[in-house]
Amino acid sequence: MCDKSSPRYKYRWSYVWGADHPDRYQVKQEIVRKLASTRGKLHQLGMERETSEKQLLYLTDLSTRFQRLVSLSVDAKYGSDAVFDNMQLRLATLISERNATFSDELARHGQQYHFTTSKNSVPTDEDLPPALSWEMVESVPPGTEATFEVRKWADCGEMEEILHAQESLPVANGKSIALWLREVYKSSRGFELGTFDSSILGTTMKAQSTKWTSIALGYISDVVTIVHQFILQALDSICPEQLVKSALLSVLMDGLSERYTKAIGQVRFLLDVERTGTPMTLNHYFKDNLEKW
Secondary structure, three states: OOOOOOOOHHHHHHHOOOOOOOOHHHHHHHHHHHHHHHHHHHHHHHOOOOHHHHHHHHHHHHHHHHHHHOOOOOOOOOOOHHHHOOOHHHHHHHHHHHHHHHHHHHHHOOOEEEEOOOOOOOOOOOOOOOOOOHHHOOOOOOOOOOOEEEEOOOOHHHHHHOOOOOOOEOOOOOOHHHHHEEHHHEEOOOOOOOOOHHHHHHHHHHOOOOOOOHHHHHHHHHHHHHHHHHHHHHHHHHOOHHHHHHHHHHHHHHHHHHHHHHHHHHHHHHHHHOEEEEEEOOOHHHHHHHHOO
């Protein structure tokens, strides 16, 4: 039997009955911290989901929170929620930056040949070398041309099959566009008097806009990637349960893939409208400048 007068006996029972103990305060604080952490995790799990009604309420709550994030992100109201410290959730900003890059890239490098504004740069017949050909005008020594990449964002794993692959394109050719246009005209003229065959416009437009397809498809692929990454990050922020998030994403993917494919198809349609057939414009400056020549 234990001697009740021993220090060990007194120490044990003083701890059980709540007497002061050297480690009692630290143990209590640790329990409080773990309890708070557990309650926080329990709160993140959301409401109980024992019945179908409670499961429906839980999914409704998730959809409401997701829609709130979408609205705040599209309106760029990032100060309304700390979740926007994650830059991938700042959807409006990311899309705006990509739009600006697309606009600048298309303006500087979208054409096959640079346009010139100086009248002195327009060559005369004496400036034209004999037997000028497209290959001669377009040729650039291998390894000397500058290039740019059409994609700025890495593909999402689920979207690789529908997105445009990364592609490097040369910048706009610095050769004289006037030389090339004269060669196109000389190789296409017939018996017309005082004018030229309107089909030449379609030919030159299609050649000059060769890079539009890759640039535009690279742009829309990046937009799809930005939107899809936003969806993934938003689901992470409102649904910490990996199984629930995976199930939701599995349900959403069919609809998302259809919308992404439709967006890319719309870009292809616009490219086809702009680059094939007979060009048309309502800009009166085109006719005014045409008459000067």
